[in-house]
Amino acid sequence: MSTAMVEITGVHKRFGANEVLRGITLRVAAGEVAVVLGPSGSGKSTLLRSINHLEKLDRGTVSIDGELIGYRQRGGKLHELTEREVLRQRGAIGFVFQNFNLFPHLTVLANLTEAPLAARTRNRAQAEAKARALLERVGLADKESAYPRQLSGGQQQRVAIARALALDPKVVLFDEPTSALDPELVGEVLDVMKDLARGGTTMIVVTHEIGFAREVADTVVFLDEGRVVEQGPPAQVIDQPEHDRTRAFLAKVL
Numbered sequence: 001m002s003t004a005m006v007e008i009t010g011v012h013k014r015f016g017a018n019e020v021l022r023g024i025t026l027r028v029a030a031g032e033v034a035v036v037l038g039p040s041g042s043g044k045s046t047l048l049r050s051i052n053h054l055e056k057l058d059r060g061t062v063s064i065d066g067e068l069i070g071y072r073q074r075g076g077k078l079h080e081l082t083e084r085e086v087l088r089q090r091g092a093i094g095f096v097f098q099n100f101n102l103f104p105h106l107t108v109l110a111n112l113t114e115a116p117l118a119a120r121t122r123n124r125a126q127a128e129a130k131a132r133a134l135l136e137r138v139g140l141a142d143k144e145s146a147y148p149r150q151l152s153g154g155q156q157q158r159v160a161i162a163r164a165l166a167l168d169p170k171v172v173l174f175d176e177p178t179s180a181l182d183p184e185l186v187g188e189v190l191d192v193m194k195d196l197a198r199g200g201t202t203m204i205v206v207t208h209e210i211g212f213a214r215e216v217a218d219t220v221v222f223l224d225e226g227r228v229v230e231q232g233p234p235a236q237v238i239d240q241p242e243h244d245r246t247r248a249f250l251a252k253v254l
Contacts, residue, residue, distance in 0.1 A: 007027050008026040009060055034217065034220075048173045051171075053070035091115075094165060094172035102163070108143050108151075109145065139158065143159070154188045174204070
């Protein structure tokens with residue numbers, strides 16, 4: 001494998017007595033797509049939220065393109081970064097949520113320009129030009145003046161994907177991006193994600209869409225009870241799983 005764009009090493013996270021992540025280690029190279037499968041409660045969403053420091057780690061580290069996320073190392077110890085420093089780092093980590101998380105009071109165009117303008121990475125003209133290019137890419141060039149409530153769920157999620165790309169992130173995280181959609185709208189979102197994968201976007205995708213995983217993933221990771229049970233190419237993990245737990249899960253979802 002080439003140099004990792006995302007490097008997760010020995011990550012642990014607990015909420016009270018519940019240990020949700022139990023030593024997760026995962027590497028994702030630049031341009032790769034990693035799909036994370038697993039039952040509810042296996043730690044998938046917590047893992048994504050740990051990557052961009054929405055959840056603070058109890059132990060372990062996360063690095064994006066060689067930079068520690070949420071911490072700096074000094075004198076052999078990790079020191080937590082300030083909120084401002086973490087916000088700067090999150091600019092390199094796009095996040096697409098299950099329930100879209102668009103700003104309901106802003107137009108589609110304003111949803112896409114809000115972060116670049118706040119981060120001062122582009123002036124308004126540049127931010128709007130970038131936003132329009134992204135809306136074209138996700139097939140919504142005619143919706144820039146609409147408000148989220150005027151869009152279907154699939155359209156809202158495509159706007160959310162465009163918004164996640166607005167700061168030119170190094171990796172995009174997807175947390176079950178189709179699970180809140182009516183079945184007939186799932187395909188339009190998966191098509192956009194497939195296009196991103198073909199374009200070389202580094203992606204970590206939590207999903208139950210096994211067909212997408214089989215078609216697009218470079219690596220499939222099966223998570224259970226906060227541990228990586230099995231990982232490898234789709235042909236191995238999905239079609240010829242080695243572990244009984246993986247086989248039992250796939251038997252229920254395939």
